[in-house]
Amino acid sequence: xxxxxxxxxxxxxxxxxxxxxxxxxxxxxxxxxxxxxxxxxxxxxxxxxxxxxxxxxxxxxxxxxxxxxxxxxxxxxxxxxxxxxxxxxxxxxxxxxxxxxxxxxxxxxxxxxxxxxxxxxxxxxxxxxxxxxxxxxxxxxxxxxxxxxxxxxxxxxxxxxxxxxxxxxxxxxxxxxxxxxxxxxxxxxxxxxxxxxxxxxxxxxxxxxxxxxxxxxxxxxxxxxxxxxxxxxxxxxxxxxxxxxxxxxxxxxxxxx
Amino acid sequence: xxxxxxxxxxxxxxxxxxxxxxxxxxxxxxxxxxxxxxxxxxxxxxxxxxxxxxxxxxxxxxxxxxxxxxxxxxxxxxxxxxxxxxxxxxxxxxxxxxxxxxxxxxxxxxxxxxxxxxxxxxxxxxxxxxxxxxxxxxxxxxxxxxxxxxxxxxxxxxxxxxxxxxxxxxxxxxxxxxxxxxxxxxxxxxxxxxxxxxxxxxxxxxxxxxxxxxxxxxxxxxxxxxxxxxxxxxxxxxxxxxxxxxxxxxxxxxxxxxxxxxxxxxxxxxxxxxxxxxxxxxxxxxxxxxxxxxxxxxxxxxxxxxxxxxxxxxxxxxxxxxxxxxx
Numbered sequence: 001x002x003x004x005x006x007x008x009x010x011x012x013x014x015x016x017x018x019x020x021x022x023x024x025x026x027x028x029x030x031x032x033x034x035x036x037x038x039x040x041x042x043x044x045x046x047x048x049x050x051x052x053x054x055x056x057x058x059x060x061x062x063x064x065x066x067x068x069x070x071x072x073x074x075x076x077x078x079x080x081x082x083x084x085x086x087x088x089x090x091x092x093x094x095x096x097x098x099x100x101x102x103x104x105x106x107x108x109x110x111x112x113x114x115x116x117x118x119x120x121x122x123x124x125x126x127x128x129x130x131x132x133x134x135x136x137x138x139x140x141x142x143x144x145x146x147x148x149x150x151x152x153x154x155x156x157x158x159x160x161x162x163x164x165x166x167x168x169x170x171x172x173x174x175x176x177x178x179x180x181x182x183x184x185x186x187x188x189x190x191x192x193x194x195x196x197x198x199x200x201x202x203x204x205x206x207x208x209x210x211x212x213x214x215x216x217x218x219x220x221x222x223x224x225x226x227x228x229x230x231x232x233x234x235x236x237x238x239x240x241x242x243x244x245x246x247x248x249x250x251x252x253x254x255x256x257x
Numbered sequence: 258x259x260x261x262x263x264x265x266x267x268x269x270x271x272x273x274x275x276x277x278x279x280x281x282x283x284x285x286x287x288x289x290x291x292x293x294x295x296x297x298x299x300x301x302x303x304x305x306x307x308x309x310x311x312x313x314x315x316x317x318x319x320x321x322x323x324x325x326x327x328x329x330x331x332x333x334x335x336x337x338x339x340x341x342x343x344x345x346x347x348x349x350x351x352x353x354x355x356x357x358x359x360x361x362x363x364x365x366x367x368x369x370x371x372x373x374x375x376x377x378x379x380x381x382x383x384x385x386x387x388x389x390x391x392x393x394x395x396x397x398x399x400x401x402x403x404x405x406x407x408x409x410x411x412x413x414x415x416x417x418x419x420x421x422x423x424x425x426x427x428x429x430x431x432x433x434x435x436x437x438x439x440x441x442x443x444x445x446x447x448x449x450x451x452x453x454x455x456x457x458x459x460x461x462x463x464x465x466x467x468x469x470x471x472x473x474x475x476x477x478x479x480x481x482x483x484x485x486x487x488x489x490x491x492x493x494x495x496x497x498x499x500x501x502x503x504x505x506x507x508x509x510x511x512x513x514x515x516x517x518x519x520x521x522x523x524x525x526x527x528x529x530x531x532x533x534x535x536x537x538x539x540x541x542x543x544x545x546x547x548x549x550x551x552x553x554x555x556x557x558x559x560x561x562x563x564x565x566x567x568x569x570x571x572x573x574x575x576x577x578x579x580x581x582x583x584x
Binding site for chain 1: 436439440442443444445446447448450451454455457458459460461462463464465472476
């Protein structure tokens, strides 16, 4: 086991406003860790800081023991950190299969000359991409929609595709930003199965989710943040009974004394 | 379109393109065809960065002009052979593209468009004022045409007649199509399309967006340079206007009207816009007015150009057939 991701004293200011303050936590290898907190608590900012979309004002991010603070998104992907976005982000004008094929580009090496001269490496990389896309399509259960445009498939399928697109980059750690947002009760259960299947592949998961029932059900541990600061951390039952957490979510009057 | 049908159509077009000079002997029409060929190369190259990579480059006239001037200067001042000047001058255009791309491609959307437009204006100004090098407004005259190619078994290919000039341009047009097609159908092309679709997501799946955009831009400028070289040696005269942003907008219109993000689109657009005003003899001022009007109408009603429109029609028909098939 051991930590796959370590966040130490992470801080980020937007102007004078602290979006994330001195945040530290670890994702253990193979676990599902949920990051929860009220709207605007800074959860997505934490994702952006980990993947390198944003630079931290202070603090460190370590992946498998190596510091990766401030690395660019394509560098984090190469190391094995993939993410999805809160608003489902896809290449909407491409087919489902094409969405995935380009997702494996980061694991191929062919360049301009390979393309122009149609070298063996060009054909080999092309073949690997298609093969990988097929495998991931089967895994995520979108095989039958392969040739449809991403914008034409149902919302739930789009959410699956977004996860597939992160998975095809062969991550060791997957950051999921509200994968169940806007899904029905029934679809939630399907998505939960998907997440558990991903974990079964040996991929660690850092999850942002608002639906508490699911968070309580699926997480090994939970980190709660409010106004960019960590207010609680622990297994689901423990966090659910934490008075600071109840106060943050429901207001001071509801906290058990 | 059925793939086999497509192949036959392509073959038919190539055969027609080869036969044309044997049938058309009128110098005036041959001139229009040669110019269409040169501008098609420029439009196709613009389409790589504009249509496939989604970056609105308004400096294509400058890169066309840089290629043209570079080759003319190499041939006039350094006595360089045309066949050496051609790749070198195109490379100069490519290098300029790379250097301008480094800062300009950091910006997105309209900022990139404005940045490149400014660059274009600067290039034209420099070409106009640096008389010691470019002869300024007087222009460069007497630029040599394509040098003849000696054949190993004696004799040589000479580029004196209109037909031979036409074949020269046709060769480079086919080469441009061939190279750009291979790029666009490869994983490299997929990364360009991904950036056009959603740059943030492209980065999130591990694409080095800056590097990919820079590559696309450099290749695009290189082929604009090829077009410039062909133009310079065909016309034999260059003046600063040929680097002007009007050229950029012309190329932009050819791509937009023909069909952005397709291979045939820019060629169709170029053929239409080079041929029709010539045959209708529309005065230059009205021509620009007309361009503006057509562009507005097209963007409102056919945003994906003629080729995009035909594709949509085909798609709709197929969908209807599918519905009928089920009932």
